[in-house]
Amino acid sequence: MSQVFIKRDMLGYIFQNAASVHPREMILLLRGKVSKNQFTITDLIIPPLPMHGRGFSGFQRYMLPMDFSIVGTVHSHPSGVTKPSWADLHHSFGRIIMIVGFPYKDEANVAVFNHSGEGLALRIT
Ligand SMILES: [Zn+2]
Numbered sequence: 001m002s003q004v005f006i007k008r009d010m011l012g013y014i015f016q017n018a019a020s021v022h023p024r025e026m027i028l029l030l031r032g033k034v035s036k037n038q039f040t041i042t043d044l045i046i047p048p049l050p051m052h053g054r055g056f057s058g059f060q061r062y063m064l065p066m067d068f069s070i071v072g073t074v075h076s077h078p079s080g081v082t083k084p085s086w087a088d089l090h091h092s093f094g095r096i097i098m099i100v101g102f103p104y105k106d107e108a109n110v111a112v113f114n115h116s117g118e119g120l121a122l123r124i125t
Contacts, residue, residue: 001037002037002038002039002114002120002121003037003038003120003121003123004038004040004041004096004120004122005038005041005123006041006122006124006125007041007124007125008124008125010041010044011110011124013044014028014044014098014104014110015104015105016104018104019104023078023102024078025075025076025077025078026076027047027074027075027076028046028075029044029046029072029093030043030044030045030070030072030073030074030094030098031043031044031045031069032069033071034095039071039072039095039096042069044074045070070094072092072093072095072096072097072098073097074098075098075100076099076100076104077099077101079102080101080102080109082109082110082111083099083111084097084113084117089113089116089117095114096112096114096120097112098122099111
């Protein structure tokens with residue numbers, strides 16, 4: 001099973017960001033390193049022209065630089081359900097889909113998936 005490593009303070013920043021736009025959704029790009037089945041998140045990037053709305057979040061993909069260090073995205077689910085929607089799986093960018101759910105407080109409010117919707121192990125370091 002693939003593992004995703006993220007620093008606790010980075011996760012805290014993601015939670016803060018999600019809480020600040022709640023009940024709208026937010027989305028950030030995840031930059032990181034990949035080795036074998038391990039993803040290590042190193043930076044969060046604000047996507048070009050982010051769109052925040054009720055029930056959707058996205059960005060203008062054509063404005064993205066060619067940046068192969070982007071391993072995936074993180075977005076929020078104001079509903080609190082940390083499961084990917086059909087659209088999340090079919091319009092995802094990068095290799096991993098991280099979802100944070102309301103109330104954006106602790107490990108119970110975050111989950112990470114691959115494109116098939118399979119849960120990956122999240123390691124908070
Ligand atoms: Zn979603």
